[in-house]
Amino acid sequence: GQNIDQPTEMTATEGAIVQINCTYQTSGFNGLFWYQQHAGEAPTFLSYNVLDGLEEKGRFSSFLSRSKGYSYLLLKELQMKDSASYLCAPYNTDKLIFGTGTRLQVFP
Amino acid sequence: GAGVSQSPSNKVTEKGKDVELRCDPISGHTALYWYRQSLGQGLEFLIYFQGNSAPDKSGLPSDRFSAERTGGSVSTLTIQRTQQEDSAVYLCASSLMGGTGELFFGEGSRLTVL
Numbered sequence: 763g764q765n766i767d768q769p770t771e772m773t774a775t776e777g778a779i780v781q782i783n784c785t786y787q788t789s790g791f792n793g794l795f796w797y798q799q800h801a802g803e804a805p806t807f808l809s810y811n812v813l814d815g816l817e818e819k820g821r822f823s824s825f826l827s828r829s830k831g832y833s834y835l836l837l838k839e840l841q842m843k844d845s846a847s848y849l850c851a852p853y854n855t856d857k858l859i860f861g862t863g864t865r866l867q868v869f870p
Numbered sequence: 871g872a873g874v875s876q877s878p879s880n881k882v883t884e885k886g887k888d889v890e891l892r893c894d895p896i897s898g899h900t901a902l903y904w905y906r907q908s909l910g911q912g913l914e915f916l917i918y919f920q921g922n923s924a925p926d927k928s929g930l931p932s933d934r935f936s937a938e939r940t941g942g943s944v945s946t947l948t949i950q951r952t953q954q955e956d957s958a959v960y961l962c963a964s965s966l967m968g969g970t971g972e973l974f975f976g977e978g979s980r981l982t983v984l
Contacts, residue, residue, distance in 0.1 A: 795972070804961060804975035805913070849912065857926055858903065858973060862912035 766861035768850050773867045782835045782864045784850030792853035796824050796835045799847045840868050874976035876962050882982045891947045891979045895964030904947050908958045952983045
């Protein structure tokens with residue numbers, strides 16, 4: 763089975779930094795994805811972590827600790843367009859299971 | 871096309887009717903997923919196809935739901951005797967390989983059961 767936990771909602775101010783946490787318990791862990799989903803649109807890929815540590819990609823970074831079953835997504839220099847849901851998705855054996863997502867609202 | 875294609879984009883049906891939703895994955899992608907997303911909720915896993923292996927149906931909510939994938943390409947999700955709680959967006963995604971491949975999503979089929 764699998765259990766994925768992330769905050770339901772977060773708010774932040776334009777230009778700030780926000781960290782979205784995700785804890786998970788899965789069997790046969792192969793890696794963890796983060797996806798972004800704007801309202802009414804399909805999810806789009808943000809990052810993929812297999813090894814422990816921080817992966818940086820522009821304004822977005824993702825961290826993974828396999829031993830702790832923990833990941834976070836770090837968003838820097840927030841922009842209004844970053845208002846969206848952020849979905850944590852660990853691989854469970856060989857299929858991708860999504861958390862319920864964190865809805866981030868960025869205010870001016 | 872270059873992306874995952876789903877049809878219909880919108881479907882309104884009456885309670886008790888059967889519906890079929892179609893997904894055309896990216897050419898060459900061996901893995902195909904169906905997810906369901908109710909309004910304001912996360913993605914609920916339904917079913918997973920990987921190559922010629924038996925599909926993982928562990929997420930199907932009831933025996934009214936079924937899916938097939940013909941020739942390792944196009945997939946059809948069938949919901950029989952639809953209920954109002956089936957109303958949701960049904961998302962299809964494909965990846966080049968199962969296990970580690972990035973998922974590419976279609977735009978979804980929005981199902982409304984009256």
